[in-house]
Amino acid sequence: MEEGAPDNSLPNAWGPGQVLAFSALDGPTDYDNALVLRTGEKGASLEAVLPDFCRMEIAPAPPRLCTVAGDFFELTTSAGYVRGAFIDACQVLIEGPCRVERCGAGVVAVERGSKLLVGSAGRFDVAHLDDDLDALMAARRAWLGSIPRPAGMPPERQAALARALSILKTQVCSDAGENPGRWTTPDR
DSSP: OOSSOOOOOOOOOOOTTTTEOOOSSSSSOOOOOOOOOEEEESSSSEEEESSSEEEEEEEESSSSSEOOOOSEEEEEETTEEEEEEEEHHHHHHHHSSSSEEEHHHHEEEEETTTTTEEEEEEGOOGGGGSSSHHHHHHHHHHHHHHSSOOOOOOOOHHHHHHHHHHHHHEEEEBBBBBBBBBESSSSS
């Protein structure tokens, strides 16, 4: 992400409480071990809310530029450039300045170099620190880019549509208990 105008084909607004989660449109979800994040209330931060609490501080002030989709993000902050993407339903890979402040026992966070892997303790695999974040970001972007958009839509409506599509995607889950096949939930 370069300094300049935001890309209105992607969700580009930062605010507290935005949900980030893996979608069954990209693979199996895990009802018992799912990692669900939200944007924090102070500055540029992320918080795991399921399966346990974990707070990650990125920068003390909100980002200057951002893309915050339901399953990936890119931020230009006072601390530098930070990006991340869900690997699967239980783990997210983050690259750039990001400090873990505290984690409950249900969440594991491991840092190596400029990468941070955060995941559900029940399905954590440290080998994912070596995953190709460029490929993950491209895969997560591809779905949003594949949705046709009406021609001539004003930029603010393009961004609102991108955000709505992103939110809808995070609500799709795979088989779980009495819910056969894909199903959706209005509140992860």
